[in-house]
Amino acid sequence: MDGQDLGLAKEHQLPFIRRKMGVIYQDYKLLYDRTVFDNIALPLIIAGYGHHEVTRRVRAALDKVNLTGKEKKYPLALSGGEQQRVGIARAVVNKPPIIIADEPTGNLDPELSAEIMLLFSQFQQVGVTVLIASHDISLITQLNHRVLKLDHGQLVAS
Amino acid sequence: MKYSKKDQTRKNVRENSLKQTKKQTKIAGGDFIDKLHAYRDLHAHALFSSLGRIVAEPFNSIMTISVLAIAISFVSGFHILAVNIQQLAGHIEASNQLSLFLRDDVSDVHANKLAESIRQNINVQNVKIITREEAAAEFQTYSGFGAAINELEKNPLPIVLQVLPKKSLEDRRGLEALQKEFQQSPEVDVAQMDLQWIERLHSIISIVTLFTSMLNILLGAAVLLIIGNTVRIELHNRREEVVIEKLVGATNSFIRRPFLYAGFWIGFISGVSAWFIVTVLMLIVRQGIERLSDLYGGSFHLLFLSLTDTLALITISSLLGILASWVVISYQMHSTKLK
Numbered sequence: 001m002d003g004q005d006l007g008l009a010k011e012h013q014l015p016f017i018r019r020k021m022g023v024i025y026q027d028y029k030l031l032y033d034r035t036v037f038d039n040i041a042l043p044l045i046i047a048g049y050g051h052h053e054v055t056r057r058v059r060a061a062l063d064k065v066n067l068t069g070k071e072k073k074y075p076l077a078l079s080g081g082e083q084q085r086v087g088i089a090r091a092v093v094n095k096p097p098i099i100i101a102d103e104p105t106g107n108l109d110p111e112l113s114a115e116i117m118l119l120f121s122q123f124q125q126v127g128v129t130v131l132i133a134s135h136d137i138s139l140i141t142q143l144n145h146r147v148l149k150l151d152h153g154q155l156v157a158s
Numbered sequence: 159m160k161y162s163k164k165d166q167t168r169k170n171v172r173e174n175s176l177k178q179t180k181k182q183t184k185i186a187g188g189d190f191i192d193k194l195h196a197y198r199d200l201h202a203h204a205l206f207s208s209l210g211r212i213v214a215e216p217f218n219s220i221m222t223i224s225v226l227a228i229a230i231s232f233v234s235g236f237h238i239l240a241v242n243i244q245q246l247a248g249h250i251e252a253s254n255q256l257s258l259f260l261r262d263d264v265s266d267v268h269a270n271k272l273a274e275s276i277r278q279n280i281n282v283q284n285v286k287i288i289t290r291e292e293a294a295a296e297f298q299t300y301s302g303f304g305a306a307i308n309e310l311e312k313n314p315l316p317i318v319l320q321v322l323p324k325k326s327l328e329d330r331r332g333l334e335a336l337q338k339e340f341q342q343s344p345e346v347d348v349a350q351m352d353l354q355w356i357e358r359l360h361s362i363i364s365i366v367t368l369f370t371s372m373l374n375i376l377l378g379a380a381v382l383l384i385i386g387n388t389v390r391i392e393l394h395n396r397r398e399e400v401v402i403e404k405l406v407g408a409t410n411s412f413i414r415r416p417f418l419y420a421g422f423w424i425g426f427i428s429g430v431s432a433w434f435i436v437t438v439l440m441l442i443v444r445q446g447i448e449r450l451s452d453l454y455g456g457s458f459h460l461l462f463l464s465l466t467d468t469l470a471l472i473t474i475s476s477l478l479g480i481l482a483s484w485v486v487i488s489y490q491m492h493s494t495k496l497k
Contacts, residue, residue: 012409019407029402043406050192051199090406 019047022091026103028083030075036062036086037071043094061089065119081112088119092128099123101132105139113139200415208419211392212427222388223424226475227431229377229384234436234463234471236370242461243366247359254333258319258340259348266290269317272345281324281336288318316347378478385424385482389417393490410491417483425479429472436463 009017030039040061044054062068065085075083084104091099101120105113117132117139124130124145134140140147149157212219260269266289273285288296293315323336333351340349393400400413444460451458463471 015404015407015409015412018405023405029405031399031402042403045196045200046403046406046408046412048193048196048200050196053192094407 015046019043019094020096020098022094022096022099024084024087024091024099024101024104026106028075028087030083030086030090032075034074035071036067036073036075036078039075039086040071040089040093043090047094057093058089061093064092064122065089081108081115084108084112084116085119088116092123096128098129098131101130101134103133103135105134105136110139114142117143200412204416204419208416209423211420212423219424222384223428223431226381226384226424226428227435229381230428230432230471230475231435231439233374233377234432234467235439236374237467238436238440238461238463240363240367240370243363245461246458247356247363254323255352256321256323256333256337256340257350257352258321258346259350260317260319260345261347262316264317264345266317268345269319272343273319276319276321276340281332282321283324284322286320286322288320290315290317293318381425381428381475381478382482382485385421385479386486388424389421389483389486390490392420393417393487413491414484414487417487418480421479421481421483422476423479425476425482426472428479429475432475433463433468433471 004017006017031042034042037058040058041054044057049057058071059068062071065088067082067085067089070078070082075086078086084107088104091101099120104120105116108116113136120130120132121143132140147157148155260272264272269287269289273287276282276285290313294313297315321336321340323333333353337349337351340346403413440460440462447458447460451460
């Protein structure tokens with residue numbers, strides 16, 4: 001990735017590799033004792049961005065996932081779809097070249113899932129590599145992108 | 159040919175994008191000053207949020223800090239005790255005098271004659287006679303039991319000859335020989351080297367000091383363990399947070415920082431509390447000690463923790479806090495592989 005062999009990466013390099021990837025999880029992995037804003041700002045704070053830059057970028061990310069105005073709420077006050085969008089905003093706030101989504105719609109109803117997938121398509125349009133793991137085949141085929149089919153870790157169709 | 163050209167362009171594109179991302183990472187986060195501010199903010203945030211966490215759980219915090227404060231106040235209490243005992247010992251000047259306590263039946267005249275003969279001794283510089291009356295007067299002034307003496311029919315104090323040996327006779331062996339010589343004479347009941355008293359006192363003090371410093375090491379270890387355990391529990395409670403921070407690219411030092419500040423706060427607050435405990439205890443006993451000191455001529459004044467002692471106390475307990483949490487966090491990160 002980015003000219004670096006991940007298999008050879010040392011342990012102390014891992015944090016910096018992670019900063020170049022936006023990862024989205026099935027169970028959102030949000031911090032429930034912090035506001036939406038603080039959750040999204042976390043990668044930026046960890047990367048050492050200044051206060052103004054953090055605010056600007058978090059606002060932009062919130063806007064992208066249609067959560068403007070909810071930055072002061074706590075994740076538990078949001079619906080599942082909104083929580084997942086907070087997770088997505090956190091993944092993209094650092095403008096990573098690659099987004100990896102692990103079953104991002106696993107806990108969501110079809111309508112919300114389609115909404116989330118549309119969001120991913122938009123990221124793809126602006127040049128971000130998006131890798132989605134899913135078992136919702138109908139949803140995936142709707143997207144009309146390349147599909148890699150895995151069976152027990154073996155690539156069976158592409 | 160066609161293929162290689164395509165490959166070439168692809169490679170170029172990739173290289174360009176690589177350069178671009180490098181450039182991006184370089185300018186990411188604004189200029190240097192902005193980053194410096196961000197770094198300062200991170201530390202300030204860790205400093206205050208860790209204090210906030212301590213305050214947020216007052217019951218747990220108060221219990222932990224009380225235990226630590228008591229342990230640390232033992233350490234500083236021992237220290238101040240040693241300082242005061244040394245002050246007490248310092249008042250007693252080291253001298254090479256010999257005190258000859260004469261037998262009861264020796265008269266004043268006889269004592270004068272004896273003093274005169276001792277003065278002839280080549281090793282003796284001077285002899286001073288303390289008569290029974292003088293001894294009684296001195297006893298009355300300094301001991302506080304003056305009234306008791308007046309009650310007695312007969313003065314029980316013996317005549318004392320204070321013998322000051324020659325300067326050349328500084329070493330112990332010479333003094334001991336002189337002491338034995340005087341002990342032989344029939345008029346002398348007891349020949350006492352003043353040096354012996356001081357030596358005894360000093361050896362008692364050094365044993366006490368050694369013992370307290372060993373106790374201090376144990377108490378310091380206890381403080382380390384208590385803070386370490388507190389931080390370990392804190393880490394356990396915040397495990398989820400730590401995992402998520404790691405997932406979004408936090409370095410080990412980022413993870414460690416708030417815990418180090420937590421250790422610092424625990425140590426700092428315990429140190430300040432320990433100072434408070436010791437000072438209050440000393441204020442309570444001061445009056446009694448000053449009264450006792452007055453009875454013995456009033457030369458002894460209770461020493462409190464000095465400014466240097468206080469600063470050292472607070473600094474050392476804060477550093478112990480940081481050290482303990484550093485060890486625990488580093489160990490936990492290696493053993494449980496928080497990845």
